[in-house]
Each structure stands twice: as C-alpha cells, then as structure tokens.
Amino acid sequence: MEQLIENYGAVLLAVPVGAFLVLNAIIATKVLAPRRSTRLKGQVYECGMLPIGRNWAQVHVRYYIFAILFLVFDVEIVFLFPWAASFLGLMDSGGAVGPAPFDKVILWQMVLFILTLVVGLAYAWRKGVLEWSSERVR
Amino acid sequence: MPDAIVLSEFAGIGMPDWVDALIRLVFIVALMTLNTLALIYLERKVLARFQARVGPTRTGPVGILQSAADALKLLTKEDVRPHSADRWVFELAVFFVFVPVFLMFIPIPFTETWFIRDLELGFLYVFAVLGLNIVGVIMAGWGSDNKYALLGGIRAAAQAISYELPMLLAAAGVVMIAAGHLLDAGLVGGALNLNTIVDQQRTTPYILLQPLGFVIFMIGALAEMHRPPFDMPVAESEVVGGYFVEYSGIRWSMFFLAEYTGLFLMVMLGSTVFLGGWNFPFGADAGLGWQIVLTLAKASAMIFVLFWLRAMFPRLRIDQLMAFSWKVLLPFALLQVLANGIILAYGGPDWVVGLVSLALLVSLVALIYVLVRAKAGGDSIHLEPARPRLVTSTEVASGD
Amino acid sequence: MSDVGFHLAFWSLSALTIGGALMIIVSRNLIHAVIFLILSFIGVAGLFITLSADFLALVQILVYVGAIAVLMLFAILLTPRAARDNEESLMRYPAMILMGLVIAAGVFVALETDWGPMREGAIGTQAKIIGESLINQYVLPFEIGAVMLTAALVGAIALARQDDEDLPIHTASLIEEGVLPPPDGDAADAPAGPGDDS
Numbered sequence: 001m002e003q004l005i006e007n008y009g010a011v012l013l014a015v016p017v018g019a020f021l022v023l024n025a026i027i028a029t030k031v032l033a034p035r036r037s038t039r040l041k042g043q044v045y046e047c048g049m050l051p052i053g054r055n056w057a058q059v060h061v062r063y064y065i066f067a068i069l070f071l072v073f074d075v076e077i078v079f080l081f082p083w084a085a086s087f088l089g090l091m092d093s094g095g096a097v098g099p100a101p102f103d104k105v106i107l108w109q110m111v112l113f114i115l116t117l118v119v120g121l122a123y124a125w126r127k128g129v130l131e132w133s134s135e136r137v138r
Numbered sequence: 139m140p141d142a143i144v145l146s147e148f149a150g151i152g153m154p155d156w157v158d159a160l161i162r163l164v165f166i167v168a169l170m171t172l173n174t175l176a177l178i179y180l181e182r183k184v185l186a187r188f189q190a191r192v193g194p195t196r197t198g199p200v201g202i203l204q205s206a207a208d209a210l211k212l213l214t215k216e217d218v219r220p221h222s223a224d225r226w227v228f229e230l231a232v233f234f235v236f237v238p239v240f241l242m243f244i245p246i247p248f249t250e251t252w253f254i255r256d257l258e259l260g261f262l263y264v265f266a267v268l269g270l271n272i273v274g275v276i277m278a279g280w281g282s283d284n285k286y287a288l289l290g291g292i293r294a295a296a297q298a299i300s301y302e303l304p305m306l307l308a309a310a311g312v313v314m315i316a317a318g319h320l321l322d323a324g325l326v327g328g329a330l331n332l333n334t335i336v337d338q339q340r341t342t343p344y345i346l347l348q349p350l351g352f353v354i355f356m357i358g359a360l361a362e363m364h365r366p367p368f369d370m371p372v373a374e375s376e377v378v379g380g381y382f383v384e385y386s387g388i389r390w391s392m393f394f395l396a397e398y399t400g401l402f403l404m405v406m407l408g409s410t411v412f413l414g415g416w417n418f419p420f421g422a423d424a425g426l427g428w429q430i431v432l433t434l435a436k437a438s439a440m441i442f443v444l445f446w447l448r449a450m451f452p453r454l455r456i457d458q459l460m461a462f463s464w465k466v467l468l469p470f471a472l473l474q475v476l477a478n479g480i481i482l483a484y485g486g487p488d489w490v491v492g493l494v495s496l497a498l499l500v501s502l503v504a505l506i507y508v509l510v511r512a513k514a515g516g517d518s519i520h521l522e523p524a525r526p527r528l529v530t531s532t533e534v535a536s537g538d
Numbered sequence: 539m540s541d542v543g544f545h546l547a548f549w550s551l552s553a554l555t556i557g558g559a560l561m562i563i564v565s566r567n568l569i570h571a572v573i574f575l576i577l578s579f580i581g582v583a584g585l586f587i588t589l590s591a592d593f594l595a596l597v598q599i600l601v602y603v604g605a606i607a608v609l610m611l612f613a614i615l616l617t618p619r620a621a622r623d624n625e626e627s628l629m630r631y632p633a634m635i636l637m638g639l640v641i642a643a644g645v646f647v648a649l650e651t652d653w654g655p656m657r658e659g660a661i662g663t664q665a666k667i668i669g670e671s672l673i674n675q676y677v678l679p680f681e682i683g684a685v686m687l688t689a690a691l692v693g694a695i696a697l698a699r700q701d702d703e704d705l706p707i708h709t710a711s712l713i714e715e716g717v718l719p720p721p722d723g724d725a726a727d728a729p730a731g732p733g734d735d736s
Contacts, residue, residue: 005544007255008587008595010159011244012547014254017163018240019233022392025213026232029388032214042221044284045383059288059615061698063296066460067609068694070299072687073468074605077306078597079680080475081262082669084314085329088321088482090673106673107483111476113684118472120688121464129695130464132457156543227569259592266596269604273576276611280569292615295608302604 065129069121076117083110162254166243174398175205181445188449215387220283223384227281232389234274236396241267242403247333249416249429260332261313264407265306268362271400272298275381278393282384290380293456294371298362300463305358307471308351312344312411314478315491332407336415343414347492350474350499352412354467359404360444361463363397367451370459401441409436470502548588555581568614576607593668 087110091103124130179194179202186193194201219228245260247253257263272295279291317329319338328334335344345352361368364380372380382393409415413436416429454462477494558578562571579602586595672680 004258004590004592005588006155007257008584008592009156009543009547010163010255011241012550012584013156013159014163014241014244015237017160017167018237021167021240022233022236025388025392026217029213029215029217033216033387034214035216037218039221041218044220044222044282046284046286059292059612061616063292063612064609064616065695065698066296066300066464067605067612068691068698069464070303071601071605071609072691073303074306074601075687076684077303077310078601079672079683080307080310081313081330082593082667083672084310084475084479084669085317086669087314087479087673088318090670091483092321104483107479109673109677109681110479112681114472114476116681116684116688117691118469120691121468123688123692124695125465127695130461132460224567224569227573230573257592259596262593262596262600266599266604269600270580272608273573273603273611276608277573280611280615288615292612295611299605299608 231278238270279381301361304467304471339414405440551584
C-alpha cells in the first residue's frame, strides 16, 4: 500500500515538472521574441476579414447528445474493467451462485449488463441521433 | 544501456524516492523533446517520399536540422494573444493540453526494469489522463474568442470522446485475456498493469489474439491525437487550423509537442500491449540493450504505418467520422468483448480467441468495403450535401 | 514517500479541492466555474490516492473529468449567452438559503462523526476487489444500474432530439420528392441530372 502512494507521488511530481517545461518555453520566448502589440494584431484571426461579433455561436445540441452517450458507455466501461480483471479467477474459485454450471452466472450477468446498454445504443441509432448531418436518412 | 541500469540502481542505494522519480522525469523530458524534433523531420521526409518529393534538404545534411531551425524560429516569434480572448483560459489551455500527455508517460514500460513508476492500474491510468487532454482542447477553443477555434475545439472534443470508447473496449478485451493468462500462471491481480501485460506476452503477442482490438486501438489512437485522416478538427481548409488558430510562436509549438508526444505514447502503448513490448525475438533475457531496441523498433514501425495512413487516405468528413466510431467501431468492440468473455469463460483455448477476433476483423473490413462501394455506386446519397441547382448554359447566355 | 512528502501531497490536494470549490461559487463566468470544478475533481482524485483507493481515483478522473465535465462544457456552450454575462437572478436568495442548510448539515456531520484511523485498508488490487463484490454481493444493483443508464440515455435523447419539422429542408430534395414543382422556364428542357456537368 505504501508502494501505491509512492508510485502516485511520482504522478504528483510530474505535474509541476510538465508545467515547468511549458512555463520555461514561454519565458524563453518572452525574452527572445519581439513584442510589438498593435490593435490590429490583437484582432481575432478570421482569414483576413474583420471579425463580426464574438465567438458565442450556439453549438448544436448533437454535441450534448454525444456527450451523454459517451457518459453512459464510459460508466459501463468503468464497471467492465474490474469485471474483466477478475471474472475468470472468480469462476475458478466457485463463483457467486455455486459450482459449475452455475459459475457461468458471472459471465452472463455481464453479458446482460452489456446487452442492456446495447439496447440504449440501438434506440439512439433508431432515432437517428447518431446521424451527424441534419438531412435525415429517409 | 548502462544509463538505464544506473538509474534504477539509484533507488537501490537509498536515494529518496522523489529524487529517483525526478531523474526519470527529466530523462523523459529530454526524450520527449528529441522525439518530437525527430518525428516532425521524419514525417516530412516520409510523406515527401510517398508523394515523390524529397522533403527538406537545405538545413544541414539531408535537411536533418530542419526541426531545430523550426524550433528556433518558433522560439523567436512574437507571441500574440487576441485582445478579446479570455486571458486565463487562453494561457492555461496550453498547460491543460500538454501536462496530461506528459503524465501519460509514467506507467509506460520501456524495458523490463525501466519505467518511471510501475502503476498497478497503469492501463486505466493512461486512458484516464488522456481524458484530461479534452478539457484543454475545449479551453483553447473557447478561450481564443474565435469562431473557428470554438468549432474546432468542440469538434475535437466530440471526436476524442467518441473514439475513446472503442479504444477502452479494445483495452478491456486485452485485460480479459491477460487476466486468464495470469490465472494460469498462478498470479493474483495485475491484469491492468502494463508491465505484467507485457510479461504475459513472452511467447505470443496479443496482436495475434486480438487483431480486431489492435486495429480498433490504432484507429482510436489516430483519432485521439487528431492525426490525418481524422484531423477534421484541426484542418486548415475547414476550420482554419482548429482550436489553436489564435496561438502563435512557442505556445503553438507546445500544441505540436503535445501532439507528437501523444503520438509516440500511443504507439508505445500499442507496442507494449499488442506487440509484446520488449519481448522477442531474443526474449526478455536478451538484456536491457536489446529490450529497449525492440520496444522502440516496434513503436517506430507503428509510427511509420501511421505516416503511411496519412499519405494514403483523404480526410474524413465530420459526419463520417462520428458515424464510423459509433456505428462501426463501437458495435464491433462490444462484440469483441462479448466473444472474449464467452470463449474464456467456457475454457476455450487462446487460438479460438484469436480466430474469432480475426473473423470479426475480416467482417469489419468487408463491411467497410461494402459501405464504400455502395456509396461509390451513388445509391445512398443521404450522406452527400444538397446539390446546388444547375445553371444551364442558356441561363448564363441570357445574363440572368 | 516520506512523511513530509505525504503531508505536502495531502495539504496541496486539499487546497486544490477546496480552493477550486470556492472559486466555482465566486466566478461569474460559467466556463471558468467548470474549469474550477475540474480542478476540484482532480484534487478529489488525488485525495482518493492518499487513501490507497487508486481505482476510485482513476474512475473519478475518467468519468467526472473526462465525461461529466465535458458534458457540462457542451451544455454551457449549448445555452446561448449564458457564460459571458451571468446575470443576477432572484433565485439566488433561495439558493443561498438552501446551500447554507447543506453546509450546516455537512459541518454537523463532520463535527459529530467519531473520526478514527481506518482499521483495514484496501488490500490487494482495488479493481479486483470491486469486481468481486460487484459479482458476489451487488449483482442486482449492478444490473439495475445498467437499466438506469439506459433509461438516462433514452430520456436524454427524448428530451434533446430535434423534431422532424425543425430540420432544414433543402429545396433540391423537395423538388426530387415532387413537393415543389421543378424550376420553370428554359431550365425545364435542360437535362437536370446530378452527374451532368453541362
């Protein structure tokens, strides 16, 4: 256990090291590079045209739906990983319900779990949510 | 590699843990910088060869100093920030993009004994940290106060989350097989540990057992790093360069450093998880020297394939991109996990797992072929944009 | 890690968590608030590590930062003008009262709980233990979780999906379907195939 915390101590240490690297480069460029800021240079770049308005374009709702789809499947995968790492061992040691053939329950409960979510995916597919273009398939 | 041995022995002679970690991190920093410079040069050279050109030749012998010259130019270039940009989000985005990529190095094993830290859940850790990158991309896109940057940023984020799922499922397939092998070897746990996963591949690399997983992983890696043909969010001709339009000079190059480091990391991960890392042809007994050569050779071969793919394929449209992930890769990745589970639970041998995965891969390729053919035939026009009205020659002549 | 390092890690992570949480309340800009929320999430993940709960920490990053925070960012970008000028609203007084009560309850729990050292730590690999208890003890909640996730998915799609009428209609496809008459005049005698490049 002590080892675990020590290992992640390196992760914690890597954050300032990585940030320092970026900071270093930015400081170097502050020293080396010319700085002559003008109003025109401070404009947002839109291929040479003067920008109209701010960036506040309302993004399409489809991004939100994809994010929700991702969230659902992400949670599924979070459950899948511990199961994948341990299901064979558990089946060997007798399983939850009993010895063979009931040890296969461990497999089928995960299959059920995945299939339940596949129903969700199929629903999304059927409703045309996975379609990116706004022109709907007929 | 005597250096590597000395470093790991440093810990043995009572060096404080954090000093040891720091030495290894500094080593990685140097590796990362050199790697990026080399990869940019090599990519230009390789791409040029694919297109029957010669690539950079003027700076140094065969243009080998091109990247160094570019780096020097970027360092001395003015660092411009749009006045209307959100200052803190704009500046911090660079850190949010770069630091996670740097953090991903920690569990990657270069040799049997040389890695920064041996994380028990290293495989999951890599994906978790990769997710942080997405936040940086959205920050860069939004903070620039540029419409193209915002569009590129959210597209990049949508693409990254979409391709993370098949990748994670491919990873889960490998974890299941590794867990089975570990159980046979009488070991407890460690199926998510990258070092253990490599160690289980002393005889068979997992690419033979999970060919579909490997292909999904590589496609996902391309998409996560916004590499062509999945570079829609950073495409010049569509969104003027995407989320880093407004970044210039060294900040811009930080995005590139992150991209190429991410590319290197992804192939390192692929080489450790699917190609057996430091194993074969000489085995783990061949010593550290051969181990690092083998790992890097496998990684380089994969990078070359990725460059090749870039030269070969045109850019995917955003709708094709999303549909490919959700409608093709995700169902196939789920099928792979289910198939693995059923075969392993009923005690099927390894070659059955490999064969089923191969069959799935073949059907995936066949499906793509059929879809592309159907589209080329013009039968399913729903993916094409609406046609403009034809202007006839008589209309033009009459001056309408 | 030495004791000093551990304390340093704990206090810096706590500062990140609480500081991030405070900044969420203070910042007027919603995007800034989400970024502080992400920092706070990262701090919480770090605190999980200090408790030897590495799997939970990674899940915290993977789900909360990688998915929920991104979802929030998309949601904010979806609402027009919400982030730039976050106006005062009458709802803030009830919200303040509600949050005051929640904080009071939290403080009460913190003061009343008999805090002691953890008697048994998470032994072995955490992911494995979680996998085992999912299979052995919590089978039903696990499957119900799947149903709930699917329900959330269906609900979100039902709420957010566009109606067919909202979709932009292209003139060309309407002409093709015969809803609109083809453009009149001399265009009628021109061969109007899509593959024709005259």
